[in-house]
Amino acid sequence: MRKPLVAALFALVIAGAGAAPAVAEPQSAATSGTVATAPGTATVQAVDFAGTVSLSNCSGSVIRFPNSADSDPALVLTNGHCLETGFPNPGEVIVDQASSRSFGLLNSSGTKVATLRASKVAYSTMTDTDVTIYQLTRTYAQIKSSYGIGALTVADTHPVAGTAIRVVSGYWKRIYSCTIDGFVYRLKEGGWTWKDSVRYTSACNTIGGTSGSPVVDTSTGKVVAVNNTGNEDGQTCTVDNPCEVDASGNVTVRQGINYAEETYQIPACFGTGNKLNLNASGCVLPKP
Secondary structure (H helix, E strand, C coil): CCCCHHHHHCCCCCCCCCCCCCCCECHHHCCCCEECCCCCCCCEECCCCCCEEECCCCEEEEEECCCCCCCCEEEEEECHHHCCCCCCCCCCEEEEEECCCEEEEECCCCCEEEEEEEEEEEEEECCECCEEEEEEEEEHHHHHHHHCCCCEEECCCCCCCCCEEEEEECCCCEEEEEEEEEEEEEEEECCEEEEEEEEECCCCCCCCCCCCCEEEECCCCCEEEEEEEECCCCCCCECCECEEECCCCCEECCCCCEEEEECCCCHHHECHHHCECCCCCCCCCCCC
């Protein structure tokens, strides 16, 4: 799991502890707006740091869903293993847990412009997926009015193999560029199992501290996954060394390859006012 280097003091589950910084897209290339393309080619949305956040131990982003209103309390998306109270156990689901965690809000160039604060953990788990969603004390409209920064929209459709993506780390202020290589039926790491994970091509060589980074589809500018892990040492199904398991039980190890967890299934679980409803039609997130 892509924990930051500071977490090494109390956990073995770090990534890239002695690694040199990974190659990332230069910040100067991360500008807002739409990038012009040759006639007949797909439009590419320029991806920058606006709306991403830095956590004490991970990366994250301020997110909204297709039906979120500006007056709704804003949400922050990161990994389940970034939860400040520790990793959720296999099978554990946390909802409505008190939290006053702070987040550094970044502008388009990666400069911190504000500190946002959580009111609670709306949802967190490392079962089937690896996500934590915090509810903030401020609305989208308040954040936009104060800092001119909007939230990233989470797509509600399954991502597509071959899609160009950016992994945007608020912790390191780096943007990694690659494509979706494919999808993993089951991704196993230690005692945790994740379903239908995203596998990157090798160019997204994410490191510790990139946990929780939004994975952005460059054709839409929407979040399609949340960065979470990679196989460091070539070991099989151990912590920091996830393995791929297909529907027949065959195991594949891809040393140096990194992964993310899809987010398209999350919007169906949040209704009016950004309120979590795990019993809503179409919601398939694990329940407590």
